[in-house]
Amino acid sequence: MAAAAVESRGETLAVLASWSGVVAEGRAEPAPPREAGALAAFLLRRLDWLGGHRAAGEFAAEIAGVLARARHAAGPAVPVAELGPCVHPGCSGVLLPLPGGEAGCAAGHRWQPAQLLLLAHRLRLSA
Template identity: 45%
Template sequence: MPLNTAAVEVRTAITRVLASWSGLVAEQRGTAAPRREVPALTGFLLRHLDWLSGHEAVGDLTEEVAGLMRAAARVVDAPPERSLPVGACRTAGCGGTLVARSVRDSGTPPEVVCTATPAHRWELHEWLPKDADQEPGPQDADGDALHAAAAATSLWLSATDIARLWQAPRGTVYRLASEKGWRRRSRAGRTYYHAGDAQRSLAERGRRTGS
């Protein structure tokens, strides 16, 4: 299951802020600080709410907690993100992993993003090789690292992968693969389709339906 980094970051921020205010209360009231866990920190602050309401910094506390609530709401209400690992980042000196990623109901096509450096990103059609069987040559290696990496990766996806990335019913994927003659390969008894063919067909379908 893909890690929801936004949720992790918000939870970390919540823990940090609550622990900071709990530390202030414990120090100024001469009491033991609670465990560094959100339920314990929240309960501790609520028990000292009357004292906090009269503290000179109560405005800052209120502002920080409100900000955390907004951040948490954005994570909870965000459209589900789908991702599929496609290999190591090919940007020189970067040790991150590339994932093909899409956000449901966003209206934007999938893109390839580095998990370590989000600035390393490309739209999926930029990442895909024009010819799935091409090999990166000297010109690719020297002048176009992106297409060299794409050719080396040769992105082939299962019908399930395609349905997940483009939020399309699997029946539609199989139908388009047959109608449009998508290139395919078999590995260990499973069929994989060329992602470039899927990209073109599903983009055309989206334009016709207005999605």
């Protein structure tokens, strides 16, 4: 699975760089650095121009293809267990585990790992 992810990332980077080159040449402007985030942002900011390009369909097909292969390489989505209702006053959100051992809701309320015992206590009190 890891080899497929590395291969998919390389293919994605190549496609983004290639299309960024097309846009940069067509608009007579410098291409962004060869970094996935910079390339994707560059293309997104010029999507209207690219949509009018004669190869817009090819662009869309290539992007859809690398996206599908990246999703396949990533494997099946892992369901996220809800921790309970958000304990922030007035919030109707649901608490979910977050990267780095944090917990939080979609409204932006966050609890650091050191605060999780307090959060667990509050969840027991609200149940």
